Amino acid sequence: MARFYVTTPIYYVNDAPHIGHAYTTVTADALARWHRLLGDETWFLTGTDEHGLKVAQSAEAAGRTPEEQAAVNSARFRETWAALDIDYDDFIRTTEPRHYAATQALLQKAHDNGFIELDSYEGPYCVACEAYYAEAELVDGNLCPIHLRPVELFKEENYFFRLSRFQDRLLDWIAVNPGAITPEAKRNEVLGFIRQGLEDVSMTRTSLSWGVPVPWAPGHVFYVWYDALINYATAIGYGTDDERFHRWWPAVHHLIGKDILRFHCVYWPAMLMAAGEDPPAHVHVHGFLLVGGEKMSKTRLNQIAPADLLPEFGVDGFRYHFLRDQQFGPDGDFSYEGMVARYNADLANNFGNLAARVATVVARACGGIGPAPSPDSVLAPVAAAVVADAGAAWGHVAPSEALDETWRLIREANAYLEANEPWKAAPGPAVDAVLGDALEVLRIVAVLASPAIPRAAAALWARLGLPGSPTDVHVPDGLAWGGYPGGLPVEKGDPLFPRLATPGS
Numbered sequence: 062m063a064r065f066y067v068t069t070p071i072y073y074v075n076d077a078p079h080i081g082h083a084y085t086t087v088t089a090d091a092l093a094r095w096h097r098l099l100g101d102e103t104w105f106l107t108g109t110d111e112h113g114l115k116v117a118q119s120a121e122a123a124g125r126t127p128e129e130q131a132a133v134n135s136a137r138f139r140e141t142w143a144a145l146d147i148d149y150d151d152f153i154r155t156t157e158p159r160h161y162a163a164t165q166a167l168l169q170k171a172h173d174n175g176f177i178e179l180d181s182y183e184g185p186y187c188v189a190c191e192a193y194y195a196e197a198e199l200v201d202g203n204l205c206p207i208h209l210r211p212v213e214l215f216k217e218e219n220y221f222f223r224l225s226r227f228q229d230r231l232l233d234w235i236a237v238n239p240g241a242i243t244p245e246a247k248r249n250e251v252l253g254f255i256r257q258g259l260e261d262v263s264m265t266r267t268s269l270s271w272g273v274p275v276p277w278a279p280g281h282v283f284y285v286w287y288d289a290l291i292n293y294a295t296a297i298g299y300g301t302d303d304e305r306f307h308r309w310w311p312a313v314h315h316l317i318g319k320d321i322l323r324f325h326c327v328y329w330p331a332m333l334m335a336a337g338e339d340p341p342a343h344v345h346v347h348g349f350l351l352v353g354g355e356k357m358s359k360t361r362l363n364q365i366a367p368a369d370l371l372p373e374f375g376v377d378g379f380r381y382h383f384l385r386d387q388q389f390g391p392d393g394d395f396s397y398e399g400m401v402a403r404y405n406a407d408l409a410n411n412f413g414n415l416a417a418r419v420a421t422v423v424a425r426a427c428g429g430i431g432p433a434p435s436p437d438s439v440l441a442p443v444a445a446a447v448v449a450d451a452g453a454a455w456g457h458v459a460p461s462e463a464l465d466e467t468w469r470l471i472r473e474a475n476a477y478l479e480a481n482e483p484w485k486a487a488p489g490p491a492v493d494a495v496l497g498d499a500l501e502v503l504r505i506v507a508v509l510a511s512p513a514i515p516r517a518a519a520a521l522w523a524r525l526g527l528p529g530s531p532t533d534v535h536v537p538d539g540l541a542w543g544g545y546p547g548g549l550p551v552e553k554g555d556p557l558f559p560r561l562a563t564p565g566s
């Protein structure tokens with residue numbers, strides 16, 4: 062059986078969840094749902110990153126201990142994910158004992174292998190990134206290239222990870238596995254960075270205690286990023302259940318934002334190599350969601366929380382927007398107007414109309430009992446192509462494309478109804494055939510769209526009179542044309558996606 066292990070970054074608990082975090086998490090959730098449809102053994106991991114200076118500082122500002130701050134804010138992420146129907150298999154918190162065990166085991170191994178050594182370092186440091194920068198990377202001589210905030214000069218005697226020794230092995234890894242980092246532009250960025258020459262990096266801190274203790278050096282804790290990355294190994298049993306770890310590793314799919322590219326595509330693979338493990342099989346990198354052309358941030362006061370949008374768009378409307386409108390890869394501009402327009406066009410009109418129309422005519426012309434599709438329907442080859450193309454798109458982490466394909470089938474079915482106008486014709490076999498075909502399209506769409514809009518897909522399934530749920534279908538064989546049996550009671554119900562008022566109208 063194929064296995065699919067998908068991860069999101071673990072989110073810092075100094076911040077509240079916003080739509081940028083939700084975007085990655087919804088994408089991971091939809092991919093996991095897709096792979097469950099395929100019958101893959103699937104493991105979907107998300108969680109929170111709870112150590113480091115930023116968390117310690119934000120706790121202090123909130124008048125809490127770091128433990129309290131982490132617990133309060135980690136819970137907020139879990140609540141947000143529950144509100145968005147995020148069906149993760151595991152939620153990891155880096156303050157859990159299992160994570161201390163895995164971090165210490167993995168880095169002890171790297172230390173035993175001679176890749177972690179004591180040294181001293183001085184350099185510009187951005188507290189918001191929790192990272193040192195080279196002078197040449199700073200903007201205007203002293204600003205962090207990500208946050209455009211002044212960096213601070215830090216000096217510490219620390220344990221250093223001998224990253225410089227992994228340059229050739231990292232280049233070989235990428236050369237042999239060109240699909241390991243997608244999209245290609247991001248792979249090239251990583252290659253460029255490695256080719257410039259890698260420097261050793263400071264891996265421990267003595268200046269704070271809020272971190273995982275270094276097992277061989279009392280008083281030192283691992284710098285937050287080095288414990289954080291290991292969460293992906295912790296959750297599948299590293300250091301506690303080796304057999305389980307090797308069942309899942311290295312066939313992972315990491316989803317990350319472009320700002321954490323180096324950590325995932327350079328440091329993390331090298332850490333694994335240092336501990337004698339394989340680098341991750343796949344890192345999929347996405348751009349930022351911009352609001353008014355700018356990255357969301359606390360300081361710019363332009364953060365949008367999922368809860369700001371849910372009452373109006375609903376869970377499925379929210380999920381659909383971020384999967385369909387924000388392509389996975391490039392930056393995308395979030396706009397409320399765009400979200401309303403997409404919701405109305407795709408969900409209220411195309412999807413909603415097809416479902417409502419078919420149910421209305423079935424009620425009138427067939428006494429509410431859905432007829433079976435015809436085996437040689439003109440829609441059959443369209444459906445087969447859509448199932449194949451949407452599947453391929455999910456397979457290469459392109460939800461927007463997968464949903465566009467799925468909606469192609471909806472558009473074709475609407476056009477087919479308009480061409481045949483079953484609502485005008487007298488009841489009889491010709492009308493039955495058209496309606497049966499449309500019902501079969503709805504069945505297929507309910508399954509294909511279920512990773513994005515699970516609630517509406519399940520509701521539609523029930524309205525078609527089908528037993529169980531769309532997630533019971535095995536893809537692709539369960540989507541072969543002709544699966545709608547006919548003879549089932551079809552129900553119209555309220556609109557699945559009520560139309561929204563266009564802003565300003």
Ligand code: MSP
Nearest residue numbers: 070071072073081110289290317318319349350357
């Ligand atoms: N804790 C680290 C990740 C450790 S993973 C081992 C971290 N956390 S974060 O909460 O700051 O960011 C988590 C993810 O959210 C990153 O992938 C980041 O790119 C993403 N986003 C934060 N703001 C974003 C947008 N405005 N748009 C899209 N994603 C963005 O980094």
